[in-house]
Amino acid sequence: MIPPILQADGLVFAYDPQRPVLTGASLSLHEGRRLAVLGPNGGGKTTLFRLLLGLLEPGGGRVLLDGEPVRRGRRGLTRLREQAQLVLQDPDDQLFAADVAQDVSFGPLNLGLPAAEVAARVEAALTALHIADLADRPTHLLSFGQKKRTAIAGAVAMRPRLLVLDEPTAGLDPTGVEELLATLDDLHRAGTTVVLSTHDVDLAHRWADEVAVVAGGRVRVAAADDVLGDAELLRSARLGPAWAPGVHRLLQALGSPARPRTPAELYAALAELPGAVAPGHGGS
Template structure:
């Protein structure tokens, strides 16, 4: 892929205990506008990778680059990184601390030294983007888990980062909550924010991501989503099950179809088509290959 990555890690190494590296020579490149899903087993290093990328911890080896320039761990260097890149942790209670929603979302913009009007504008826009404007005055301790997740993300969005890193954003949400949050993530991406998120849901990764990074054995394997999620051995080595999408696509190809359903809804559309057309037509064959129903 051409162009300088927004954020890149080269040869990252890190260990919480001497002799037990979590990451050992890990590489990843995040290009503007991409959607990257990060997969891996519990304890495999996903969260550690995120903390290294946003400067919360210092690598024992390797380097992090912002726009092609090595990150300087000076006060100014880290401040610049955090203006460009924001991390939202898996547990929103690790980030929420203010008395009410507006105060919490205001914290980052205030630390940027913005004037009161600019802070209000950023907070209003972030609350609207996360569809929680009605919660503006509500105490954070009275929010549901899903609402707290949205407030934590709004706090990051109010910083207007180029890159938003979400650690297990759908964890703990019911199916409706997952869909609602992913719709919001899509809106943020369409508005120009590059998104990296971690998940254990290979099917979510298949339908959403352009690229998938699998973290395990100290390294990061990054490639096109379809290639990674069709690699059964790679997934099994990371204690992940197969995604249904690549298997369905293989079956459709064997039947002569170019259809590429990425979601259950798209697959259902193909099944519904079978009700009015012969199976060959429903699979996307050329008109001259289809007999009249």
């Protein structure tokens, strides 16, 4: 059996010894699976990501890369960061170079790659994130959405197998969210495994194969429908229910096999029901 790309095994961590954040958290990130991570503010999502990417050292448990424990020496952490990259919620925490191309080139340059290889990676990453026209733009003049894309491009330029995004849609308008999700779909199809955290249960249901809920110091993982239809679990994580699982059950009761994940898909499913009236064509 192929091991996960990255795995948290019983992680324990506390910033304050009297208030542990994680008390035995386990999570497996499998190649090709789209995972959404949910949880309340302060529940440990970002801490879990930082532990997985070697930015924090656990007080207990271990992190495994391809089934092997990650060693915290320079060689071990370098290997980890060549395979997996974390993009933080606030892009200003990651952007520091004078312009976009310089910022995106930082990681590949630190790998000691030849200049031609660095240039190729930067160009490919900027193209993938649809910001090639911003290559020479000063980072401080970017919009928030452009900063988000630049931060993600910097991670993509490392060509990781695993891309972990902390609240990537936070602060974006609806159009920005749709554009970013389309880009993440492109990265997924190109072979990058994408994991993201979010507070948006409907976005998680629409996008993810599996959902992990981080609450009470531990992690529960299951198929998106199972987790996002569990009202009690979501309440424990201070989250509301997703609309799609309830709609699925209602449509099944009405004889429809449809499983809409977006409003457009819901409207299409409703239009297929017996006796349905097309939107905008009310009856007498």
